[in-house]
Amino acid sequence: MQETSLIAPNKRRLVLLVLSAALLIASCTRANAPAKDLKAEIDEAAATLIEQPLLHSTSIGVVYRGEEIIVHRGDMQAGKPGPPTDATLYEIGSLSKTLAGSLMAKAVLERKLSLDDDVRKYLSEAYPNLQYEGEPVRIRHLLSHTSGLPNMLPELANTVLADFTDHRTPSRLNAIYANYGKADFLKDLHEVEIPRAPGKKYSYSSSGTELTAHILETVYKTDYESLLRDFLRDSAGMTDVGIRLSDAEASRLAVGYHSDNAAPTTPMPQLPWGASGNVKTTVPEMMKYLRFQLAGGPVVTQSHRTLVEFDSEFSIGYFWNIVSGDRLKGIYYAHHGGVPRSQCYIYIVPKYDLGIFVITNQSGDHTASAMEAAIDTVVERIAAREAALARQ
Incomplete structure (x- = not known):
């Protein structure tokens, strides 16, 4: 899972659009702003996004003040007509971590565990290495990427990911994880060296999320994927979401491209638990997740709670990046x-009761910044609407 900084997104000039006559009638309110106009603007942002080099297609989903808008643009496979659809299953990569964070928030609220628990409490073997000068790695450190655990286990995967755009990266990852299971992960965990006091320094760790899944399995005595499916069904009404796909589901999985390789590449290999980057779902299901986040129930509120503040603009909750100081967006969660063949973003922007999900079926060095530009455009359009409506 490629890490992309959210601390200082690019700033772009705010463009105030002239609203159509339909928006100027006295009865117009924020709740009934014509969806067709905003959808056209989102579609325009999607069209601009796929004009970027190497991008084949995109899907953008928006929930804005209770209204849902989904647009699909481009062709999934180069030279072969066929846009993504509402039935397309996407690999959402490290967005999977926010789902694990929600499950951990639920466990904390149910008093199954505590944020300050030593993680070794939930391991069946002794791990004297999971501490630094007597300070143990705690659950809160896993959630805030301050544990000191490496990004990936086994360590070899980090070497491969260091040159992410190398055309050999997907096949090398496949080879590393071909027979790498939970027992292998727990064995390798014995060899980890914690380099500093936990809780101090941000260092992105997918292995920390995998360990989070193990802890959840331990306290609930159920496999992680079942926990996840049941939770998302019961809390958000999500039913078309999972980690391991059936043959029928696999046939709907999006084709994807790695870096500048013209040939489609293979899916992300299966990680031991899959909590850090193996979830697959559709855009309509992500709309349900956006609604769940915007509703702000107890689990969401807990998962958005700041665990570590790194500076005045960047904090982290239960795997959520919390960004403040943005003039246009206010405080938001992202x-x-x-x-290797897909990148995406999720933004929760309470200022506008707004959730945005954008995904492409290409993964390279510039994919994230292109998606950020599309997101900024959508937020600018919505901010312009809000400003115009406020003047009425």
């Missing part, structure tokens, strides 16, 4: 997801 996460990037990346696998």
